[in-house]
Structures are given as structure tokens and as C-alpha cells.
Amino acid sequence: MDTSRFNLDQVNLRSKGKLPEHMGIRFTSIQDGELQAEIEIQPFHLAPNGFLHAGSIVTLADTACGYGCIAHLPQGAENFTTIELKSNHLGTAREGVIAVTAKPVHLGRTTQVWDATVIHKDTGKTIALFRCTQMVLWPK
Template structure:
């Protein structure tokens, strides 16, 4: 079973995202601990769909980034990286402003695969999406 690596920090994750999609979305990691990671982003007009509501891709971007960063921080010591092999999301609500938060939690931290669940919510605690992804650990 993998555990949280001491060589990964919130600062290191933020450095790695510079100029990449998580940076464009405005993802901010706010907590990293054993078996979980919490991140958020501020909803902006350019992250909305043409119908005026939060674009599903924005929600998936936050959830997938949260799970991916958590996976990175929990890779086995001899692993060199990971890649997503499956993801799924269910949308339960939406928003048009404010901040959304994703809490990623480990379900399985194996030597060859990891499974992560993320719950995306708005500030009042209402869940707007449930997300699951499976990561293949690369050696």
C-alpha cells in the first residue's frame, strides 16, 4: 500500500501546474494529507457554459486534478509516474459564481493501480458532483 510521500508538497504541486490546464482553471490545493487532497477554484465567467451555468469540464478539471495530484503524492517510492485509465462523474447540481471545492479520497492505493473518489461541493456544502478515477502506476 502506498502512503503520502514526504517529497510532495502543496508548493511543489503548484509549481508543476504552471502553464498547464490546472493553472488555466485556477486550481488551488489547500490541503494534502494521508489518503486525501482538497483543492478549490473560483468560478469565473470564462469557466461557464454558453447556458450560463458552470461548464461540466470545469468541474471535471477540478476533480480530476485533485485526484491526480493526490495520486502523485501517494505513488510508491519506485514509481516514476501515473496515467488515468478510467474516470466517471455524476452531476447533482451546478452554480454560476463563488468557489467550488473538491475533496479527493483514496479508495485503493495499490502497487499497480490507485482508485480515487472526489466530491465537488459549493460553499454551503451542497454536493454538485461525484467523481471516480482509476490511475495506472507507471514504473
């Protein structure tokens, strides 16, 4: 991991003006093999039924895994793109803070696989389990 490019300040700055900032995603920890982020639930994170929207959860988890992938690209790789994602939703919330921890399962030259667990920060209750596969992109 290139810590000069991917320290906590740089990761949060990278989100400016993009979906992660709009969603209120704030990275709280970045280290080799793990990223953590959180969202303070706002009304726009909720579905019409008043519970946390699944898309809000997936956006938090996918963002953490995506930044993890960027931070752990092989030497010489240019970027990545997500080729598959899956989420299992085990609970929900209406208020408070949800937090995610993303960890790599596989860091290959052509693909990476990342797992993320989303919890309600106040209760510790698991909200969702998430897995995604990214394709590593190389210069032409």
C-alpha cells in the first residue's frame, strides 16, 4: 500500500465532490489490509418505509472496498473496476452511525476480492455483509 497517496486525509479528500462526500461517508482508518468508514444516518439515507435504504448500505460498503482496492493495487497497475458485488442484509437502522470495515480476501495481479461488514456503531449489531470482486486495470 502506498501510504503517501492513501493516508486518511488523502482518502477523505479524494471523495470531495463525488458520491462518497454526497452520502456523508467519512473514512476513519486506513492501514495495510483494512479500511474503516462510517455514515451518520440522515433522512436521505432512508427508504420511504423509514428504514435505512439498502442502497445506502451498499454504497458505504462498495466505497470502502473500492478505496481499499486502489490503495492495494499491484505496482504498475493503473486503476480498477468492479465486476461483481453481493450483499446480505441482516438488519437495519433508522438513526445513529453505521460503520464499515473492509478487508481484502484476495490481492491478485488481475483481480481483487474484498469483504466488508457494516454494523450499527452504537449497538454493534451487524447490518450487512458485503463482498465484491474488482478487475485490476493495467496501462495499454
